[in-house]
Amino acid sequence: MNAVHHAEEASPLPYPDGWFALCFSRELKPGSVLTTPFMGRDVVLYRTRSGQVRATDAHCPHQGAHLGHGGTVEGENLVCPFHHYAYGQDGRCVRAGQAEGGRRAALRTWHVREWNGFVFVWQNAKGLAPTWELPEVDMDGFSVPVGRSYTLRGLMQNLPENGYDIEHFGALHRWTDMSPHAPLVDGPRISMHVDMAWKGIRWRTLIGVHGLGCVSSDHEMKSLGLEAKIFACGVQVAPMQWTFRDGISFRFSWLAKWPPFLRHAIYAVLSRTLHRLWLVPVFKEDIMVWSHRDYSRYAEPAAGSGPYPIFRRWATQFYPAPATPTRAANAPMAAADSHGVARQTGS
Numbered sequence: 001m002n003a004v005h006h007a008e009e010a011s012p013l014p015y016p017d018g019w020f021a022l023c024f025s026r027e028l029k030p031g032s033v034l035t036t037p038f039m040g041r042d043v044v045l046y047r048t049r050s051g052q053v054r055a056t057d058a059h060c061p062h063q064g065a066h067l068g069h070g071g072t073v074e075g076e077n078l079v080c081p082f083h084h085y086a087y088g089q090d091g092r093c094v095r096a097g098q099a100e101g102g103r104r105a106a107l108r109t110w111h112v113r114e115w116n117g118f119v120f121v122w123q124n125a126k127g128l129a130p131t132w133e134l135p136e137v138d139m140d141g142f143s144v145p146v147g148r149s150y151t152l153r154g155l156m157q158n159l160p161e162n163g164y165d166i167e168h169f170g171a172l173h174r175w176t177d178m179s180p181h182a183p184l185v186d187g188p189r190i191s192m193h194v195d196m197a198w199k200g201i202r203w204r205t206l207i208g209v210h211g212l213g214c215v216s217s218d219h220e221m222k223s224l225g226l227e228a229k230i231f232a233c234g235v236q237v238a239p240m241q242w243t244f245r246d247g248i249s250f251r252f253s254w255l256a257k258w259p260p261f262l263r264h265a266i267y268a269v270l271s272r273t274l275h276r277l278w279l280v281p282v283f284k285e286d287i288m289v290w291s292h293r294d295y296s297r298y299a300e301p302a303a304g305s306g307p308y309p310i311f312r313r314w315a316t317q318f319y320p321a322p323a324t325p326t327r328a329a330n331a332p333m334a335a336a337d338s339h340g341v342a343r344q345t346g347s
């Protein structure tokens with residue numbers, strides 16, 4: 001979009017509820033602290049020395065220092081750089097100074113899950129604790145997921161709905177022989193089998209979407225002996241800006257009998273290659289469209305009975321009602337706190 005700079009663009013939708021990935025697990029080594037943008041605010045992630053990941057509001061409740069700028073991990077606690085108050089895993093202040101009579105305000109924490117190499121936090125506009133969980137994925141024999149992140153203009157719903165927009169598979173990606181099965185809706189989950197072909201190779205997929213923030217899809221190309229799992233996890237970071245992280249993991253049936261060390265060595269090399277040659281080019285085509293799309297009518301109800309309108313109607317459950325538009329952070333009205341920023345404690 002050229003006419004409107006996206007920093008000033010209003011969103012047609014409020015921030016959605018659910019689980020959203022804020023970083024890769026590998027970005028958080030024990031003892032490290034990371035600031036991540038999330039729905040118009042910063043969230044601070046850290047990993048304790050024992051390996052637990054925690055997420056908190058960015059600012060210290062004492063005098064407002066940003067914990068992502070100079071905050072440190074001491075054992076299982078997060079320590080503020082300003083006066084060295086320390087906060088435990090549940091956000092409680094476990095060490096305070098005496099200058100203000102030892103007053104101990106708690107730090108707000110977010111519910112966190114680590115899932116297949118991604119760190120998710122739970123968002124709920126009403127402040128509810130998690131009402132559903134991310135899926136169990138059988139990774140037996142699969143390679144370690146390899147992926148990267150992208151930050152784009154637009155709405156994160158692009159990512160989960162992509163797998164239900166069958167028309168674009170042929171038009172944009174040039175896949176052929178599409179045969180979608182009916183989507184199955186199960187509360188916060190939706191799934192659909194699609195049979196198709198890529199360069200003449202038969203390809204069967206099962207596209208599972210868990211809330212709007214977690215796409216977990218299974219792919220099988222029998223003639224190559226290839227099974228793959230592709231993860232795609234999006235998050236809205238500002239009203240019209242979002243980030244997604246992908247990951248691909250696979251196994252070849254003809255490698256199953258090879259010695260593990262050899263198999264792992266081959267997977268290590270092939271993982272990056274497969275990601276670069278398969279996933280990156282496909283997402284580049286989508287990104288070209290997503291980055292310049294007109295979103296002004298995006299919140300209009302979807303009519304019809306195909307997979308795409310079924311998906312669009314299913315997706316409405318994640319948007320807090322009434323759907324008032326979010327605005328850019330620098331627009332002259334309160335943005336983040338009035339649209340979906342929940343206060344939660346514990347994990």
Ligand code: FES
Binds near residue numbers: 061082083
């Ligand atoms: S502002 Fe954090 S300890 Fe004072």
Ligand SMILES: [Fe+2]
Binds near residue numbers: 162173282286
């Ligand atoms: Fe696509």
